Amino acid sequence: MKTSDTPIVVEQVFHNPVKDIWKALTEVDQMKQWFFDNIDTFKPEVGFETQFVVRSEHRKFTHLWKITEATPYQSITYNWKYAEYPGDSSVTFELVDKKEFVNLRVSMGITEDFPQNVPEFTRESCIQGWDYFIRNSLKGFLSTQSK
Numbered sequence: 001m002k003t004s005d006t007p008i009v010v011e012q013v014f015h016n017p018v019k020d021i022w023k024a025l026t027e028v029d030q031m032k033q034w035f036f037d038n039i040d041t042f043k044p045e046v047g048f049e050t051q052f053v054v055r056s057e058h059r060k061f062t063h064l065w066k067i068t069e070a071t072p073y074q075s076i077t078y079n080w081k082y083a084e085y086p087g088d089s090s091v092t093f094e095l096v097d098k099k100e101f102v103n104l105r106v107s108m109g110i111t112e113d114f115p116q117n118v119p120e121f122t123r124e125s126c127i128q129g130w131d132y133f134i135r136n137s138l139k140g141f142l143s144t145q146s147k
Contacts, residue, residue: 001011001089001121006108007109008123014104016142018097021104022073025093033139035133044070051083056120060084073097080108087114087121105132127137 016024024030026044038052048067053060058123062083067088069077079090088111096103114121 001086001123002113002116003110005110005123007107008126008130009105009107010127010134011103011105012134012139014102014139014142015100015147016102018073018095018102021102021142023096024138024145025076025095030141034137036120043067044072044076046070059118059120060134061120081112084122085115085118086112088112089114092133104134104138106130 014067024034025041028042028122031039032041036052036054039050040047041050041104042051044067046069049065051062052066053062055061060130062072064079064081064083065074066079068079069075069092072096075092079088080091081088089108090111091106091108094105094107096105108126116122119125
């Protein structure tokens, strides 16, 4: 991913209350069930920072997150980068409550180029990752919560 790339945007409609979607996005016990199971701590507060390790094949990715914006039940933005690699990004989760449904819009913009020789940093890999997390994992998790 490079700064010249257009942001990745994934949208999904949910028929859950906005408060339940917000909890799934911001409460660590719920995040572990659909997002990353090794997140130790998370708080939807500006300035909060956390880190955790994800391994892929022989590569290590220490995720470094810092919350830069948070408006409960509406949006949260993280600065997202990795300890082992150059590159920086911003990820925003926006919730629009339409009463009969909630639209979740996730957008990822690159603020500093990531290495182009790492397969996980290709645009295609990032699109597939966000599609999986939002349209499969989060959607499946929330469908079990509404029963």
